[in-house]
Amino acid sequence: MTYRTTALLAAALTGLIAPPSAAHAAEPPVGAETALNGNGECTFPMRKQIADTPWPLQRVLLDELWQDTKGKGVRVAVIDTGVDDVNPQLKQAVDASAGKDFLKPDKDSRDAGRGKTDGTVDDVGHGTKVAGIIAARPRNGTGFVGLAPEATIIPIRQNDERNSGKSNTMAQAIDHAIAEEADVINISQDTTQPLTAQSDLGRAVARAIGNDIVVVASAGNDGIKGELKKTYPAAFDGVLAVASSDRNNERAPFSQAGDFVGVAAPGVDIVSTVPGGGQCVDNGTSFSAPYVAGVAALLRAKYPKWKAHQVVAQIEQTAERSINGRDNYVGWGVVDPVRALDGAAGPIEAPTPDPGPPKPPAPEPAHLAMTETPQERDERLATYALGVAGVLVAVVAGTAIVVRDTGRRRRRYVQAK
Structure with a gap:
């Protein structure tokens, strides 16, 4: 089985959720040649691992990040193409008993005929990569690990390479995540078709937020022209929409821009788990969103009394900013995991612009004497x-x-x- 990491076809049918947000093919970093074949394709199942520590993790002081928690007890629903639970880094992370498959088993599926409807079939590999960025367990032989390596993944299969997922099945998947008591929901899918808050998907998102769940969604990969447009479910009120940043903390060229973008996170040359074992390299806002979802999982574990909107506000407020406020390209800035986990000052309700430089003291007025003593x-x-x-x-x-x-x-x- 191979999965090409170039962009997939855009959605064209009414109500269709766009395919997983993989961007252009990545050039493999040193040590990753075993993860890609000569055509730039990610191959699996495979048993090779990428030994190097991925660049996004090199920027994070993991000992400091994990000094209080690694996400234990937090449940993160991954609504995607399924999550493989064979990969050794995910075997202990995935709660298959809570998973669900909203697609009919494909006759060509490697798990067809085995009666698996728990969301652990992933013929595409996309959902497995997403889940790994959130909660992959440490493993000898690789520098890759999830940001919340003790969190639990709820696998929900709602889409595939044929764009079988639609907005109504996405809504059902969200309701399933609510029923399984998810603390965080990650959605690395999008559609540019305008959807209202009264649509099936809009109401499902509102129900999740009403149940105090942090909903994280990718902004999409149609931003090469720099045009501003909304994508859904990322643009629904209350959703933390995530754009992609590169190694320079600038917007990745493919990342969709818009006034709904909350933060950005690494989305270029991203290493993560694939079905069967090992890791692969990919690009896209699909892989930026779970980076933020992993941070949200750590926050929910460390500050269990914080409300979902306070977790979102903390992530946005502590992001590394390029301007004094937010913009349409990276939102409030590039997420800073360690800084986000510093909530000693208590929760905040909404992000605010940074204070500007202090004003120079005003000159004291000269004394004017009208007469003399x-x-x-x-x-x-x-x-x-x-x-x-x-x-x-x-x-x-x-x-x-x-x-x-x-x-x-x-x-x-x-x-x-």
């Missing part, structure tokens, strides 16, 4: 008197010198005669 007048007159006396002394002394010199010149003149 008697003392000031006496001092002024005394000064004048001293000045006049000094001038008179100078004049007298100067006159004496002139008279003296004149007398001398006259005597010399008489003697000379």
Whole structure:
């Protein structure tokens, strides 16, 4: 089985959720050549691992990030193409008993005929990558690990490479996540078809948020032209919409921009788990969203009394910003996992712009005297008197010198005669 990591076809049918948000094919980093074949395709099942630590994890002080929690007890629903529970890094992470498959088993599926309807069939590999970024367990031989490596994944299969998923099945998947008591829901799918809050999907998202669930969704990969447009479910109120950033903390060229974007997260050259074992490299906002979902899982574990909107606000407020506020490209900035976990000041209700540089102190006004006091007048007159006396002394002394010199010149003149 192979899955090409170039962009998939856009959705064209009414109500259709766009395919998983994989972007252009990635150039494999050093040590990843075993994960891709010569055509730039991710191959699985495979038993090779990428030894290097992926660049997004190199930027995070994991010991500091995990000093209080690794996400234990938090349940994260991954609504995607299924989540493989054979990969050793996910075997202990996936709660198959809570999973569900909303698609009919494909006759070509490697698990067809085995009666699996628990969401652990993933012929595409997309959902398995998403889940790994959130909760992959540590494993010898690889530097890759999930951001919340003790969180639990609820696998929900709702889409495949044929775009079988639709907005109504997405709504059903969200309701299933609510029933299974998810704390966080990750949705790495999108549609550009306008959907209202009263649509099936809009109401399902509202139910999830009403049940105090953090809903994280990818912004989409149609941003190459830089046009602003909404995608759903990311643009629904209350959803934390995630764009992709590159190694320079700038928007990845493919990342969709819009006024709904909440934050950005790494989405270029992303390493994660694939079905069967090992890891692969891919690009897309699909893999930025679970990075943020992993941070949300850690926050929910560390601050269990915080409400969902407070978790979202904390992630947005602590993001690394390029401007004083938010923009349409990376939202409030690129997520900073360690800083986000520092909630010592308590929860906040909404993000706010950073305070600007302090203003210089205003100059003190000059004192204006409209008249002078008697003392000031006496001092002024005394000064004048001293000045006049000094001038008179100078004049007298100067006159004496002139008279003296004149007398001398006259005597010399008489003697000379």
